[in-house]
Amino acid sequence: MPELPEVTVISEDVRALAAGKKVVRAEIFRDDVSNVGVEEFPRRLVGRTLRGTGRRGKITTLDFGDVVGVVHLVISGRVLRLPEWRKPDKIHTAVVEFEGGVVLAFTKLWLGYFDLYEPERVEEHPLISRLGPDPFSEDFSPEYLRDVFRRKAAIKGLLLDQSVVAGLGNIYVDEVLFAAGVHPTRKANTLNSVEIKAVYSATRDILGRAIEARGTTFDSYHDAFGESGKFQHQLKVFTHAGEPCPACGTEIKKLRVAGRGTHVCPACQPL
Template structure:
């Protein structure tokens, strides 16, 4: 699933590619991707003749502004956007096409068909379930050590791995970057929230910011099928320290990287650099 760096990379690409373009019409071939409004025909009609004026992001959600509406798009497992000429053949698994007046098309392709789109009045998107409960944005200036400390103080139980995966705690982190963040901060994934020291919280905040910032600069991680709006893959997968490196030597100490399951997810860590806490 695309995580914050991948979605932010897609956002930046779409911002450069489609802002200022006017929607002539919309084609939808898989109606269940459209959640709001309930009527797909109304979705298509409401977008007709509107000009896209912004592309923002909240957590893992893309927010495409057009006229009085915000299109909230969640890529889920394998959703992707691409800009094409109207003359180019439409690929299999393309489920939504935004036809622009200049002869180009923004196409949404989703092999797994788990992605969603919600078209809402401009300021109402914050009330959408999933968006309304999102935690702080880790790459915003407001995400300080004190802010993270306050988030930690709200929780009285649970393992740190599960906590970081919880979008109401911090927005945008997924399995790949949680493993990387915990490695960089030297915290065992099964450490409980009550075991965290002030120093660990400080290191955790810095690791979240550093790892996500590095990944955004490198265009995200192309582990599976992820590409940006230009059809290009990211480069962060070449910089991952523990994720996907089970049975390989730790880049810091040479100890073999272990893969286990925590919070129901495959979890990679170094038992030497991330010791269990008693």
């Protein structure tokens, strides 16, 4: 699933390609791709101009003035520029053509969605209403983390919880906890203030560098130009189970935490 860096790149690409342009055609593959359904989707979008794009957690928002597109790309979802209009199908589940021949396909959305909301109701969207602070916002601070880490829950599970921090997923949580020297199964309330500060700094640092590298590409994430991200080359533990830790040489282990495959250096992240 695209996490904060990948969604940031997608959002910026869509803005670069289509901001200021009017929608001339828009269709979805079937009713469950959008809250408004197949009939209403083009009626709401055609003739409107894309004013800008944004990101809320792992969700891309498209500002069409009176209408906001709320796009959630789930596993292997991407936005792709197509050479010309094509009807949506089960892969390209939403296709939007802007003036000037810019055609964007939102792929594999049947696991996600392309909802249309009135601007004043976006905050009510079920995934947006529960989002915690964005890692790059002022609300995200060591003090905030100290508060939410009062719980006894495993630190990894807490960081994956979108109502605690918006935008982190499995890849970046593993990298953040490695950089901070914190074992993923540690109870959050056992972290001392140095460790809390380290989690805070590593979150901003790693996400920032991942955005600069245009995200992480495994099997399927690509940007709107079909290009791969480059951050996978900077990953220290994720996907590196069985290899030596880049910091100390100890073998990186893979375990299951919060139901997710989790990568850890037992020496750098002691329990």
